[in-house]
């Protein structure tokens with residue numbers, strides 16, 4: 001039974017993180033937390049930006065849960081793991097694929113990948129804090145699908 005509980009804990013934590021990241025991005029990072037997130041909507045000078053501090057803020061509870069769940073490797077450990085794996089997927093998508101903080105030549109072809117990439121690029125069209133859209137990361141609504149005839153799918 002334990003294995004089923006652990007798998008559910010992992011998947012639920014992963015899915016919850018997308019909802020949580022959307023909420024944080026929309027209401028906190030574009031709200032009171034804008035002083036850190038702003039650096040991500042402006043050109044980056046150097047290797048890091050203040051916004052990177054959010055990675056540490058999100059990683060801390062995940063590491064803590066993995067730590068307290070680790071003697072038994074129970075569901076608490078797997079919740080921490082789900083959050084951590086979400087963090088890795090987020091980093092791969094957001095920082096590597098979209099913002100190219102590491103050199104690569106990947107050009108994802110799948111409809112899903114193209115949709116979430118386009119949604120995040122639309123999010124970045126706004127340089128300011130207000131009136132943003134597309135606050136999700138690994139999930140985007142079908143309206144962000146890339147259409148071949150669509151003129152604004154270039155960028």
Ligand SMILES: [Zn+2]
Pocket residue numbers: 025029030037041123
């Ligand atoms: Zn933003």
Ligand SMILES: [Zn+2]
Pocket residue numbers: 040094099120124
């Ligand atoms: Zn971004």
